[in-house]
Amino acid sequence: QLHLQESGPGLVKPSETLSLTCTVSGGSISSSTFYGGWIRQPPGKGLEWIGSIYYSGSTYYKPSLKSRVTISVDRSKNQFSLKLSSVTAADTAVYYCARHVGLYSPFDYWGQGTLVTVSS
Amino acid sequence: DIQMTQSPSTLSASVGDRVTITCRASQSISSWLAWYQQKPGKAPKVLIYKTSSLESGVPSRFSGSGSGTEFTLTISSLQPDDFATYYCQQYNDYWTFGQGTKVEIK
Numbered sequence: 001q002l003h004l005q006e007s008g009p010g011l012v013k014p015s016e017t018l019s020l021t022c023t024v025s026g027g028s029i030s031s032s033t034f035y036g037g038w039i040r041q042p043p044g045k046g047l048e049w050i051g052s053i054y055y056s057g058s059t060y061y062k063p064s065l066k067s068r069v070t071i072s073v074d075r076s077k078n079q080f081s082l083k084l085s086s087v088t089a090a091d092t093a094v095y096y097c098a099r100h101v102g103l104y105s106p107f108d109y110w111g112q113g114t115l116v117t118v119s120s
Numbered sequence: 121d122i123q124m125t126q127s128p129s130t131l132s133a134s135v136g137d138r139v140t141i142t143c144r145a146s147q148s149i150s151s152w153l154a155w156y157q158q159k160p161g162k163a164p165k166v167l168i169y170k171t172s173s174l175e176s177g178v179p180s181r182f183s184g185s186g187s188g189t190e191f192t193l194t195i196s197s198l199q200p201d202d203f204a205t206y207y208c209q210q211y212n213d214y215w216t217f218g219q220g221t222k223v224e225i226k
Contacts (some may be wrong), residue, residue, distance in 0.1 A: 037215070046207065046217055046218070046219045046220045047156075047158075047164065047207055047209075047217040047220075048217065049214065049215040049216065049217070052215075060214060062121075062214065063121065064121070096163055096164075098163075100211075103211075104152055104211055104212070105169075105211060106154035106156075106166050106169045106209060106211055106215075107164075107166065107209075107215075108166055108175070110163035110164060110165075111163065112162075112163060113163055
C-alpha cells in the first residue's frame with residue numbers, strides 16, 4: 001500500500017519561497033508508472049492542481065503558476081518536492097501530494113495534506 | 121485551461137435518496153473524467169475514473185456516465201457515509217477540478 005506524507009514549514013512570510021517535500025513509502029518512486037503531483041486547497045475552497053513530475057524528472061506545471069513553481073525529484077530518498085516563490089496570502093492553503101500513473105490518470109494515492117499559512 | 125463547472129453547488133438530500141451531480145467541461149475531454157469524494161479534514165478519495173469505471177473498493181451505488189463535455193455522478197441510494205463534498209476532475213489536458221458539490225443532510 002503506497003503512503004505519501006507531506007512535510008515542511010507551516011508558516012511562510014509574504015514574498016518568500018514555500019518549500020514542501022513529499023516522502024513516498026510502500027513503493028518506489030523510480031517506477032515508470034510513477035508521477036507525483038501537488039494539489040492545494042485554500043481554506044473552505046476547492047482543489048487546484050499545481051504541477052506534477054515524472055520519476056525521470058519531466059515536469060508539468062499549471063500555466064498560471066508556472067513562473068513561480070519548481071517541482072523536483074530525489075529518487076535516492078524516494079521523495080519529490082515543491083517550491084513556490086514570491087508567496088502572498090492567496091497561497092495560504094492545505095497542500096497535498098498525490099500519485100498518478102500517467103498523463104491520462106487521476107490521482108489515486110494522496111498524502112494527508114499540510115496547511116501552509118502565508119503571513120508576516 | 122479547461123474549465124469544469126459542477127451543479128448544484130449544494131444539494132440537500134435524505135438517506136435513501138437518488139442523487140445526481142452534473143459536471144460540464146468547457147471543451148471536449150473525451151472520457152477523461154474522474155470523481156472524488158472529500159470529507160472535512162481529509163484528502164480527496166477517487167471514486168470513479170474514466171467517466172464510469174469504479175475504483176476498487178467503492179460501493180456499487182456510485183456510478184458515472186457521460187462523454188465529451190457533460191458528465192454525471194449518481195448515487196443510487198444515499199447512505200449516511202455519503203454526506204461529503206464531491207469534485208469532478210478532467211485529465212484530458214493537465215488536471216482541473218470542478219468547484220465541488222456539497223451533499224448535506226436534508
